[in-house]
Amino acid sequence: MPTASPLLRPYRDGALVLPNRVAMAPMTRGRADDTTGVPHPLTSLYYAQRASAGLIVTEGIWPVRVGKSGPGIPGLATAEQVEGWRAVATAVHAAGGRVFAQLWHAGRVSHPSVVGEPTVAASAVRARGRIYIEGGWAETTTPRELTTEELPRLAEDYATAARNAIEAGFDGVEIHGANGYLLHGFLADNTNLRTDRYADRIRFPLEVTEAVVAAVGADRVGYRISPGNPENDLVEANWPVVYRDLLHEFTRLGLAYVHLVATEDRVFPELRPHWPGPLIGNVHQGPPSSQAAGERLLEDGLVDVVAFGRLFIGNPDLPSRFATGAPLVHVSEKHHYGSALEGYVDFPAVTTTRSPSPVPA
Ligand SMILES: Cc1cc2nc3c(=O)[nH]c(=O)nc-3n(C[C@H](O)[C@H](O)[C@H](O)COP(=O)(O)O)c2cc1C
Numbered sequence: 559m560p561t562a563s564p565l566l567r568p569y570r571d572g573a574l575v576l577p578n579r580v581a582m583a584p585m586t587r588g589r590a591d592d593t594t595g596v597p598h599p600l601t602s603l604y605y606a607q608r609a610s611a612g613l614i615v616t617e618g619i620w621p622v623r624v625g626k627s628g629p630g631i632p633g634l635a636t637a638e639q640v641e642g643w644r645a646v647a648t649a650v651h652a653a654g655g656r657v658f659a660q661l662w663h664a665g666r667v668s669h670p671s672v673v674g675e676p677t678v679a680a681s682a683v684r685a686r687g688r689i690y691i692e693g694g695w696a697e698t699t700t701p702r703e704l705t706t707e708e709l710p711r712l713a714e715d716y717a718t719a720a721r722n723a724i725e726a727g728f729d730g731v732e733i734h735g736a737n738g739y740l741l742h743g744f745l746a747d748n749t750n751l752r753t754d755r756y757a758d759r760i761r762f763p764l765e766v767t768e769a770v771v772a773a774v775g776a777d778r779v780g781y782r783i784s785p786g787n788p789e790n791d792l793v794e795a796n797w798p799v800v801y802r803d804l805l806h807e808f809t810r811l812g813l814a815y816v817h818l819v820a821t822e823d824r825v826f827p828e829l830r831p832h833w834p835g836p837l838i839g840n841v842h843q844g845p846p847s848s849q850a851a852g853e854r855l856l857e858d859g860l861v862d863v864v865a866f867g868r869l870f871i872g873n874p875d876l877p878s879r880f881a882t883g884a885p886l887v888h889v890s891e892k893h894h895y896g897s898a899l900e901g902y903v904d905f906p907a908v909t910t911t912r913s914p915s916p917v918p919a
Pocket residue numbers: 583584585586587616617618660662734736737782819840841842843844845846847865866867868869894895
C-alpha cells in the first residue's frame with residue numbers, strides 16, 4: 559500500500575484554494591488555429607481531462623500578435639479568441655478544476671514570418687540558435703528595440719489580455735517571465751543594454767505586473783520566473799540579487815503566487831526566503847520532473863505546490879496516479895507540439911478502460 563504523498567495534501571492560502579499540490583505546468587502544444595489564434599475545439603477536452611490537477615496553468619497565450627512565438631500558438635486579444643477560451647474555462651470548471659491563463663510574449667524568440675513584422679525585445683540583440691516556423695527551422699533575426707514610449711502601452715496590452723482572460727472565465731492569469739522570452743530579457747545581463755529608465759532590470763516586468771494587478775486584482779495574478787536559466791541564450795550572472803528585488807516587489811503587490819522554475823537546485827533555498835506567499839515550484843533539469851523530487855521539495859518546506867509538465871501530457875489523472883502508484887505513461891517528444899491530434903486528447907485516465915490506447919512513447 560503506497561504511503562500518503564504530501565503532493566496530495568490540500569493547499570489553502572488567500573485566494574488559492576487547491577485540493578492537492580500537483581499543478582499542471584504551462585505547456586505550449588501548438589494546436590490552435592494559426593490564422594485566428596483561436597484554441598482548437600478539442601482544447602476544452604484536453605484541459606478538462608486534466609482538471610484533477612490542483613491548479614492548471616494553460617499553455618502560453620500571446621497578449622499581442624507580435625508576441626506570438628510560433629505556429630499554432632493561441633492569443634487572448636480578439637473577441638473570437640475570448641470565446642474560444644470561454645469554452646475551455648467552462649469545461650475545466652464543469653470538471654471541478656481551477657485554471658489560470660498564461661500570458662506569454664515571446665519577444666525575440668520568434669520570427670518575422672510568424673508575426674508579420676520584426677520581432678521586438680528589450681534591446682536589439684539577436685538570440686543564438688534557430689526558431690521553429692511553419693514548415694521547419696529558421697535562423698533567428700535581430701529584434702527591434704522597444705522604445706521608451708511604447709513600453710507603457712505594451713504593459714496595458716498585458717492588462718487588456720488579463721481582463722479578457724477573466725471575461726473568458728479563467729480564475730486568473732500567470733505572467734510568463736521565464737525561459738528567455740520578452741520579460742526575462744529585461745532582467746538578463748546580455749539582453750538589456752538599455753540606457754533609459756528601463757535599464758533598471760526589474761522595471762518593465764514590474765510595470766507589466768502592476769498594470770495586470772490594476773486590471774484584475776492581485777489575487778488573480780501569478781508570475782513565473784526561471785532565475786539563471788540560460789534557455790534562449792540569456793546570461794544572468796547576478797540572479798540572486800535581481801530576483802530578490804523582484805520578489806520583494808511582488809510581496810508588496812501581494813500576488814496570488816510565484817511560480818519558480820529551477821534549472822539548478824540552489825534556486826529554491828536561495829529565493830524561498832524572499833517570497834512569503836504561495837510558491838509553486840517546477841524542476842526543469844532535463845528529464846521530466848518526478849514525484850519523488852516533488853515530494854522532497856514539499857517535505858523540505860521549499861515550495862508549497864509542485865508543477866509537473868510532461869508527465870501531465872500522457873497522464874491526465876496524474877494526482878490519482880501519484881496516489882495509487884499506477885504506472886506512468888511517457889510520451890514521445892514528437893507529440894509535444896504540432897497540429898496533429900494524435901497525442902493530444904487520446905491518453906486515457908487509468909479508470910477509463912474503454913478509451914483508445916495511449917500513443918506509444
Ligand atoms: C511541450 C512543452 C511546452 C512548454 N511550453 C511552455 C509554455 O508555454 N510556458 C512555459 O512557461 N513553460 C513551458 N514549458 C516548460 C514547462 O512548463 C516545464 O517548466 C518543463 O517542461 C519542466 O517540467 P517537467 O520536467 O515537469 O516537464 C514547456 C515544456 C514542454 C515540454
